[in-house]
Amino acid sequence: MTITFDAESLPALQEQRIQHPWRKKTPVFTWSVVLATLIPLVIVGALFIWGDIPGALLMTVVYLPLQLIASGFAAFATRGKRGILDSVIIVNAIGATIFSLVILISVIGSLIVRGFSALSAHFIYQNNVYVSPSTPLEYGGIGHAILGTLLIVGISALIAVPIGIATAIYITEVRGRAVPYVRFFVQAMSGVPSVVAGLFVLTIIVATGAFEQGAFAGGLAYAILMLPTVARTAEEVLKLVPDDLRTGALALGSTRARTVFRVVLPAARTGIITAIILGVARVIGETAPLLLASGYADSTIVNPFGGPIAAVPTYIFNNVALPYPDAVARAWASALVLIVLVGILFVIARVVGRGRLSSK
Numbered sequence: 001m002t003i004t005f006d007a008e009s010l011p012a013l014q015e016q017r018i019q020h021p022w023r024k025k026t027p028v029f030t031w032s033v034v035l036a037t038l039i040p041l042v043i044v045g046a047l048f049i050w051g052d053i054p055g056a057l058l059m060t061v062v063y064l065p066l067q068l069i070a071s072g073f074a075a076f077a078t079r080g081k082r083g084i085l086d087s088v089i090i091v092n093a094i095g096a097t098i099f100s101l102v103i104l105i106s107v108i109g110s111l112i113v114r115g116f117s118a119l120s121a122h123f124i125y126q127n128n129v130y131v132s133p134s135t136p137l138e139y140g141g142i143g144h145a146i147l148g149t150l151l152i153v154g155i156s157a158l159i160a161v162p163i164g165i166a167t168a169i170y171i172t173e174v175r176g177r178a179v180p181y182v183r184f185f186v187q188a189m190s191g192v193p194s195v196v197a198g199l200f201v202l203t204i205i206v207a208t209g210a211f212e213q214g215a216f217a218g219g220l221a222y223a224i225l226m227l228p229t230v231a232r233t234a235e236e237v238l239k240l241v242p243d244d245l246r247t248g249a250l251a252l253g254s255t256r257a258r259t260v261f262r263v264v265l266p267a268a269r270t271g272i273i274t275a276i277i278l279g280v281a282r283v284i285g286e287t288a289p290l291l292l293a294s295g296y297a298d299s300t301i302v303n304p305f306g307g308p309i310a311a312v313p314t315y316i317f318n319n320v321a322l323p324y325p326d327a328v329a330r331a332w333a334s335a336l337v338l339i340v341l342v343g344i345l346f347v348i349a350r351v352v353g354r355g356r357l358s359s360k
Helices: 010-014 027-050 055-079 082-118 121-125 143-174 179-189 194-206 215-239 243-251 256-267 269-283 288-293 312-320 325-358
Strands: none
Touching: 027 055, 055 082, 082 325, 121 143, 121 325, 143 179, 143 215, 143 256, 143 269, 143 312, 143 325, 179 215, 194 215, 194 288, 215 269, 215 288, 243 256, 256 269, 269 325, 288 312, 312 325
16 A cells, blocks of 8 residues: 655654653643642751751651652552552662762762872872871872782782683583582682681681792682672573574584573673673672782782782771871872773773673
């Protein structure tokens, strides 16, 4: 069937705009949303101004229930009973998002306000040799701790990332008889407390004299914590690779190993990089394993087997509880540097993953 238009009506039809009737809101809907938003705010604002209820308790105990009730009435007035559950989900989702943003902004703001006084150029590259807790902020820094953190995390990544990815490949691609047991042990390792990993390395590696406290021992403790995160995340990523890619490569005569390394892993490259990022984020702020496995030193150590070494978490731990304002300021500034360091690692990993993916 062919539809034709005359020459007189064609220009008018061409000037018509695309209509979106589902985007049109009735006045009842608009006023219901406005009232459901304003009424809880007005009540909570009045209680905050004229009452003695703390702000955090007021928002969680008073505002959230009032917002849920008001949104439920608004949804019932506009959409009936079926809209009540939707309003509950929407309010909880928005509330959780706002709560997360408030916590994030509060943490970063506290780090900036309390640690900015100690933050300077020399604080990034100097070490703490000949610096005491009462030394002014013009001297000393965390250069040795930053180097130690990078060294320890690098060693743990060299150990945990290959083993974790190999474990994920065994579970998803090889699918041998030991898969249930391997998955069980990986899940069990994910629940190991960080201090237990440090005690294990201290007992098996340090106390026996195999290695002394240092970057290598700290890297082993971090690897125990990083391994399950990398393995479980990589497993979920490899499951998302379509089976058509595997069967197509096998149908063309490729071996299973070649299929995994030339087809499956490149297809899941971005997700594997994300798994590595999550593994690094899991361990980079842990303090308990390093207190037992790597120790602490005020000097700059570059040898993984060269004795106790400093890291940013242990530097924070050793300074935050001291009764000296300058030492506490150094601890807050170190925490800010640690947050920035994690952000830089995330950005670099994302850029590298995106660049490699787009170059194919």
